[in-house]
């Protein structure tokens with residue numbers, strides 16, 4: 001699902017940039033972790049324990065990195081990026097530093113007022129990726145933020161009404177939200193947004209209470225089948241490739257044998273400007289030391305960024321995924 005800022009004729013330009021980057025073996029996506037601080041209280045991630053004093057070590061500008069790599073995609077992430085009061089400036093400078101770069105922002109959304117969203121949209125954010133794992137109140141408890149779901153469901157339609165055209169829910173598939181997935185997709189479609197699914201892992205702090213277990217994956221497979229069927233009925237709401245969704249039960253059963261290609265098409269830059277191959281590996285050195293990563297034998301997660309990087313380019317389905325979303329009537 002592309003932001004409304006773009007039109008179909010932009011797609012060949014992005015594809016050309018993708019090809020140019022891959023030919024040069026350079027990363028396509030840069031994740032800028034602008035802070036590790038967070039004001040949620042998730043039980044499955046300890047970033048919120050990062051002391052406030054870490055603010056002093058967060059670099060002010062990521063533009064030089066963007067200018068060096070000229071990626072096709074930049075994602076501002078954290079921690080909670082909206083805690084950075086200078087986020088609009090950071091976004092603006094990155095946008096100016098790299099042309100034809102699609103800019104995304106991942107947020108838990110609790111501080112996303114219409115005014116802040118508008119300022120970030122004006123600064124150059126193309127797409128807001130807002131975490132939402134349940135519709136029935138459990139999301140508030142899971143994030144430790146009372147009233148969060150209601151706040152998100154209030155601000156998203158107001159963002160859309162204000163002309164902010166790129167809104168997705170980031171939904172993590174867990175062992176206790178399989179019954180919520182289609183409801184979240186329906187809600188996103190009704191609000192004029194999309195959904196990007198990923199899969200829970202306990203890597204952040206070892207909490208495996210929400211991990212999907214191997215063995216009987218019938219319920220998971222049924223949930224995945226319903227998502228694939230939804231994609232057939234209505235393109236452009238679920239943004240994952242068919243391939244990624246299809247592999248999730250295989251990963252849960254431990255059947256994936258392919259090496260992880262993290263760090264080849266996607267890299268992470270931490271708040272101090274150091275590079276790492278994926279969010280859950282330690283930093284390797286200053287970003288200037290990046291010399292590429294080799295695929296690695298690691299199966300610890302199946303985040304969408306890992307799975308989608310390995311997805312074969314099924315032209316028909318991916319073109320349908322992308323073009324369906326730039327049709328103005330797609331979400332009406």
Ligand code: SF4
Pocket residue numbers: 038039040041042044045046047048078079080108143
């Ligand atoms: S999962 Fe996200 S919202 Fe929760 S503590 Fe970690 S960074 Fe914050």
Ligand code: SF4
Pocket residue numbers: 203260261262277278279280281296298299300301302303306
């Ligand atoms: S599977 Fe890949 S992305 Fe996931 S933790 Fe391992 S190296 Fe990182």
